[in-house]
Amino acid sequence: MRFQLFLSSTLLVFGLTLLSSCKEDKKAIPEDKVVVSFKNEGTLTLKKADSDTIIKTIAIEIADDDYETQTGLMYRTKLETNHGMLFIFPDVQMRSFYMKNTKIPLDIIYINEDLSIVSIQKNAKPMDETSLPSEAPAKYVLEINGGLSDTWQLDVGDKINFSLNNE
Numbered sequence: 103m104r105f106q107l108f109l110s111s112t113l114l115v116f117g118l119t120l121l122s123s124c125k126e127d128k129k130a131i132p133e134d135k136v137v138v139s140f141k142n143e144g145t146l147t148l149k150k151a152d153s154d155t156i157i158k159t160i161a162i163e164i165a166d167d168d169y170e171t172q173t174g175l176m177y178r179t180k181l182e183t184n185h186g187m188l189f190i191f192p193d194v195q196m197r198s199f200y201m202k203n204t205k206i207p208l209d210i211i212y213i214n215e216d217l218s219i220v221s222i223q224k225n226a227k228p229m230d231e232t233s234l235p236s237e238a239p240a241k242y243v244l245e246i247n248g249g250l251s252d253t254w255q256l257d258v259g260d261k262i263n264f265s266l267n268n269e
Contacts, residue, residue: 138177140185144266146244151218151259158184158254160246162264166190174245176203181247188264189243197243198235201226207248211256212236219260222251 143164148157161184165171171189175181191197194215201208210223221237225248236243244262 146264186246194241209251211244212240213242215241
């Protein structure tokens with residue numbers, strides 16, 4: 103009987119020790135396993151439609167293939183104020199983005215083939231998979247930090263132009 107009590111107590115202590123060590127291991131795993139850095143691939147200038155006045159010039163990263171356009175700014179933990187991502191699509195159509203795996207709030211700016219802003223989705227909520235559609239067909243989409251379209255006073259009709267570093 104004593105042996106059985108000893109064996110039960112030993113197994114209980116061993117089990118509790120094992121469980122507590124597993125909890126410690128989980129805490130040691132870093133939360134952000136994926137680190138993605140900004141890649142400066144060009145320059146984009148935003149201009150007022152009515153005066154052609156330059157609003158802002160930023161460095162851009164380009165997304166122009168399936169993988170890049172599907173991934174976008176996912177997994178990023180920061181985006182500098184003077185940085186953005188320009189999505190370049192092969193055709194003009196209604197577009198819709200969402201914030202799956204995107205950790206920072208963004209303004210999503212839809213732009214037509216004439217390089218005019220056709221709609222803006224402001225302060226898109228991080229990690230939200232709700233569809234954020236354009237209000238008109240777009241060939242380009244610019245993502246910048248959430249709130250900057252208001253700070254920079256961007257309006258529908260304002261223009262962009264851009265150049266790539268390798269051109």
